[in-house]
Structure formats: structure tokens, C-alpha cells
Amino acid sequence: MEVNCLTLKDLINPRQPRLDFAVEDRENAQKENIFVDRSRMAPKTPIKNEPIDLSKQKIFTPERNPITPVKLVDRQQVEPWTPTANLKMLISAASPDIRDREKKKGLFRPIENKDDAFTDSLQLDDVGDSAVDEFEKQRPSRKQKSLGLLCQKFLARYPSYPLSTEKTTISLDEVAVSLGVERRRIYDIVNVLESLQLVSRVAKNQYGWHGRHSLPKTLKNLQRLGEEQKYEEQMAYLQQKELDLMDYKFGERKKDGYPDAQDQQLLDFSEPDYPSSSANSRKDKSLRIMSQKFVMLFLVSKTKIVTLDVAAKILIEESQDTPDHSKFKTKVRRLYDIANVLTSLALIKKVHVTEERGRKPAFKWIGPVDFSTNGKAACLRPVYLGFQIPFSGGSCSKQKNNTFPVIQAKCKVRLLTSLLEQ
DNA sequence: TGCTCCCGCCAACGC
């Protein structure tokens, strides 16, 4: 297993860049109008309050010394600008078309002519159609740049089941450079992986890789949480509501079936009782939490199929009284991000469900479903809005006013922060 | 045309 992993690692080793990565790197460099030369990148800077001993710098490693990685942009500026750099930047800023043509030219400009950038930039129209076609062929497609594929490359770097003795540290910056993407994209992946306890944050810019050892345990706990949140009922409720809405739209309003104001209140995800918390705080909307809730939906679903719109509606923490389409769209975007990572982990796969209103995108759970393992599952300690729910011996469903789904909505989840600590 | 989701801006956060 380890050997395989090393082989895959070798494939994406930055020292032996594959063509597609090299192209991406060059493209990114062009986007930023900054010359990139990895061999000349500035060394990582130590933490500010630590004295720098240059004589020892060569033996610094991330493990030995926590480091503050230098932002890519900062590193790139180590390379002095050429006399034509400012001109190139101005040209680039002036027109996206010109910028695109510059990219195309950059791909095919012979290395020995790199100093002729100024001349080239004045002869933009000389780029023939064949070169453009060639560029189109070589330019990575949208699929090649997808988060799912990126996640696969990311996962290929690390063993699924690492030995307990080996400690793998992930440097976000190194991974980003190695995979030729912005660090922002790595955050997306890492957040979802962290939600499943495959990785955990150990320091700034540093994550520890745990692999899939504890995945069944994590899923089991998520399933239990999902059951306690009564997500299955919520999904059924939303599906029924939609059916009723169809009836209302195209037929007579059903007296018993149409969701009235009282029903609407049942799905009020706002938190009026907890003023200390901010319903819209950054953490509340975290991709981690969203990812965990998304997984919960699958785990509690009998069909193991979750449509994106139902998931989005459940995950939207605002009142359903004022449906906000943009909020819904945003949530769906994030769900696609999460779904891409979960797909790479072979936990879900894309399907479509046909409902009365038409074909809908959905995802089907293809990961493990039976978590009746011999080991005792770790007990999650979700923190709810500033206080902890007693999780062993007590549960969310035992809280006061346990009336579904109002209390479920109030029992917002601050999740899984310490599974691995236990 | 609608679905899908890349991309990067920019604000919150934390040291």
C-alpha cells in the first residue's frame, strides 16, 4: 500500500512536473503577471517572534520548526521585475483578450526567446489560428481543473490507511504549489476532509493526515446525530411540502396538505432563544459543518439519495418564511463543492431523480452503511451555541421543549471538533 | 438554457 502511494506521490512530485501541472503553473503565473521560478523561491520565514539563525536555516523542517509560509505572491516578487514587466502588466490589465493572447503566446514562446517579451507583445496579431487551436487543446478543461479531480490528486499523496507510527504533516502551501493551484482551493478540500476527521489542523497552515481509519466511527456518529436532528423527517417534510405546493399551484389548494403559517414556523431555523450566538456568524456557515450535515442527510435517508435542493433547504439556517433565492443558490454552490470532495472519497456519486417537477440533480450514498463495528464509537461532543450538550446519557432530543422540528432547528450543530482527541 | 462549479475578492479571524 505504501509503495503504491509513493508511486502516486512521485507522479505529482513537483520536481518532475507533468505537463498539465506545468501548464497550469505557467497560466497562474501569467494571471498574476508575475514570473515564477520555484528554484528561486524565498525560504519559508520562521515565526515572527522566533529569532532567525541563518546559519541553521538549512536544517529547518516544518516538523521541527513551525513556519509561516510566505504567500505565493510574496515569494514571486523575489524575482526582480524585468524592464518590460510593467508594460506587460499594463497590457494585461487593459484587455482580457490581450491577456488571453499573452497566455497563449507564453505557452509557445521558445525559452530562448523569453527576453523578447517586449517584441512579442508588439506582435500579438502574429499568433496564428493553429497556435490558438493548439493552445485550446493544451489548456486544461474545466473538468481537469475541477475540485473533484484536484481532491483525487490530493488524496493520492497520502495513504488511505497510514501506519499508526507514521505521522504525516500536510503543509497547505506546499500542496498548493505542488498541485499548481491557489491555496484557497486546498482549503475547500481540507475543510471537507476535516469534517470527516481524515485530517486535523495542527498548526497554522499545517494539517495532520489521519486517513480513513476512523471514518466508520465518524460516520456512525454523524448518523446518530442526524437521527437526533430528525433530518429524515425534515427531508420527508420538505418533499411533501413541495408536492403540496405543486398541488396548490396546478390544482385546488388542499386544506390539510398545504403548509400553512404554523407549518412554516416548524422549519424556522433561526435561533431566537440564543442571543449570544450569531445566527449568521462565519463559523455557522462553515463548509465543515455544512459537509457534516450533508453527510448526515445521506446517513439517515432510507433511499440514501439526497437531492441538492432539499439538502440546501435544510442547510439554510434562515427562516423559510422569506425564501431568498440567492441564499439558496449560494448554498447549492457550496454543496457542489462538498459533493465533489465526497465523490472523490467514493462516498457519494452523482445521480438524478425524476420528480413531478422534472429531473433533479441528486447524490447517492455509496460509502459504508453498516457501522456496527466492534469498537465503541467515540462520543461526539458537539457544542451548541456556547454550551455543550451532554452527549452520553443525554441527547439533543432530550432537551427541553423537544418538539420536532423546532427544537431540532435550534439544536444547531457545532460539530466534531474533537473526535480524534478522544 | 439551466446546471455546474471555478475563481478570486475581500472580510473575519487570530497571532
Place this chain on the structure above:
DNA sequence: GCGTTGGCGGGAGCA
């Protein structure tokens, strides 16, 4: 103050 983190939505690729 500055680097890190990540929410967010525009808009382009794709089916």
C-alpha cells in the same frame, strides 16, 4: 498590522 482562513457570488464552461 499582517498573514491566514474561508464565505461568497459572478460568470463561464458544459451538457
